[in-house]
Amino acid sequence: MPILNRLGSGSALPIITLLLIGFVVSVVAVLSESISFAGSDNLTVPLLSALILDVMLKSSLAQQITVVGWIAFSFLLAYIAHRLKALTLGGTAGAMLLGSIVFSIGGIFWVIPMATFFVLSSILSKIGKLKRTILKGMVDKGSQRDILQVYANGGVSLIMAVLFHFTGNDLFYLMFLGSLAAATADTWGTEIGIFSRNEPRHILTFDKVPAGTSGGVTALGTSGFFMGAGILTLSGIFPVSGSILQLFIIVAISGIIGALIDSIVGASLQAQYKCPHCQKTTEKLLHCGSYKTTLIAGIRWIDNDVVNFICTGSGALFVLLFCKLFI
Ligand SMILES: [Zn+2]
Incomplete structure (x- = not known):
């Protein structure tokens, strides 16, 4: 007080x-x-x-x-x-x-990773936008992030900052990095994966699926996971004392796992709808103007924002798990 x-x-x-x-x-x-x-x-x-x-x-x-x-x-x-x-x-x-x-x-050590995620993701989204218009109608939201998307990606950072404020424990900083590494890996996987020449495969069944499908993965997109998680981790790892290489691996791997969990949940539990007009599968509730779509797979309340929150939350939780196991 x-x-x-x-x-x-x-x-x-x-x-x-x-x-x-x-x-x-x-x-x-x-x-x-x-x-x-x-x-x-x-x-x-x-x-x-x-x-x-x-x-x-x-x-x-x-x-x-x-x-x-x-x-x-x-x-x-x-x-x-x-x-x-x-x-x-x-x-x-x-x-x-x-x-x-x-x-x-x-302060500065939290600013750099957040700004890195924010700036690089925004640029990548812009580059991917042109390609995305071709896939239009499949993906729920456009490249403009609304408030729910901001908190689906950044809400875990906020929670970690508050916990850090009251405890001063560096673990919460590493968990913050893990959540942002997962968000970055996910964004990069999606935005880079759009440019793949090969058709995506479903992460669980390995069947070929149309580009833009939730849970569809490509080799190019998966390389985006590694680059995104790696660059984000590099932007923030330095202020923490201890073995930098070990911490780098823990945070980056946690980010990649978070993005993989995002793909798996996107492929299995995320709500998928079908448009009665054009018969396309979509994440949208309305399609082709004003046609109400019907739920064909997944759970109604698990939309893209919930999946992203699970992604960033798992990035943080895996950092916690690995730190308890290996440090
Ligand atoms: Zn339609």
Whole structure:
């Protein structure tokens, strides 16, 4: 209870600190309010405001100014992504909030991997976009990430940042890297795999499936898993003490496993629909204009966002498992 200690001891906070705190807390409160749905703001606004207040009260004046800088930086990144049409409006607000909190808690060592994931994935999505228009109608969402996609990919990072803030345990940093490595591997696998000349094969049955099918894998896409997980891990592994090579392997392998689990769940449990008009299999609820599709496989609530959350969650959990087993 730092605020009680400080206020209780009779020492007043300097005016500059109060201004910085007032600014940061109101920015986080407004963002939480703007992205909340179905009354969830009753929970998210007080919790996230209290969290950022705690971050500010535990920081020196220099660190508090840095926090304002990181919030500005997360706004800049999200704004550029929005201008490049990589984020929808809701996705932009969600990314600003996510970035503000994760960057404020973690500083530069958390900023670099997140920015790496964000920038490289956005660029790859843009390159893949042209190819994707050919596959249009099969994939649920376009290349613009909406708020659910932002949190399907970044929600685990947020949880790890909060756990790191309250414990100071480096393990949560490594789990954060594992979740981002999985998200990057998945994105790269998909975006690079689109360019494969060979037809994808179903990850479980090995039957040939049309390009764009959930759970369809190609050799090229699988090489994207390795590159994506490897580059993301390289962007973040250095601040952790211990055997860097061992930690690199643990995080990168966990990322690849996360992306494989994504493909397996996508191939087995993810909801697949059929359009009554054109008979195509799709992830969309509406197809060919306004035709309501019917569920033909998978579980209704397991959509692409749920699968992505499972992907990033498994990336983090495998880091935990491997660290407990081997370190
Ligand atoms: Zn159709």
